[in-house]
Amino acid sequence: MAEMLARKALPTTTFVASAGVRGGERDPFVDAVLAEDGLSLGGRHPRTLDDLEDDYFDLIVTLSPEAHHTALELTRSLAVDVEYWPMPDPTDVGGTREQIMAAYREVRERLKARISSRFLAPEAKNGAD
Template identity: 35%
Template sequence: MTKQIYFLCTGNSCRSQMAEGFAKQLLPADWTVASAGIEQHGLNPRAVQVMAEVGIDISQQQSTLIDPAYLAQCDLVVTLCGDARDRCPVTPPSVKKLHWPLPDPAQATGTEDAQLSAFRSVRDEIKQRILALK
């Protein structure tokens, strides 16, 4: 039986997109994987860049809004920021929820290298958390 997982963030531009990319590669084939946001901020180019560094192409993924019908059918919903956790639509009791309070790499400041370092750090944390779901 297929399982559904949903990664939710505020803008569906960085963390949830990276999580979707890793989950599609690392979770068993019987999982349906999607990500969405409370708002649509577009796909962050640095997220695409740091995922490509580990061999995962997320460049064709789209920033989308939460689909209440998909959400209600999920086995697992993972929020990656407090905003998504607090503003996420109500889910049925059958839906397991996890919260991964990861910093938003898009908020990183400083040099290009410093900003990319923030994206890599969050990327690596997401990968470890997804591996732990298997």
């Protein structure tokens, strides 16, 4: 979700890649909340850090404590910034489909806000929505 939101907001010249600490299956709720914003993962599937084709980054953003710890360990001897943007894990939410969707929407909106505040100039933020 974060990768697709960043790709939408940032210039096409910005390289963005997403990976998790552990592999997994594609989450249909991610597909649903991205579709609400006119976005699609297309044929993409979740990747792990080992799956990334490039290992040179200027910035790594982590969303969970486990991912943050792993990124710090991996980059200990590299000149790369690591930022932690704590996000709730929507996969932990139970209940009705609408309650689960609300949790995913909250994460989507929090990610959009963090991407905007971190990367977009004030004049660009107005056109990002």
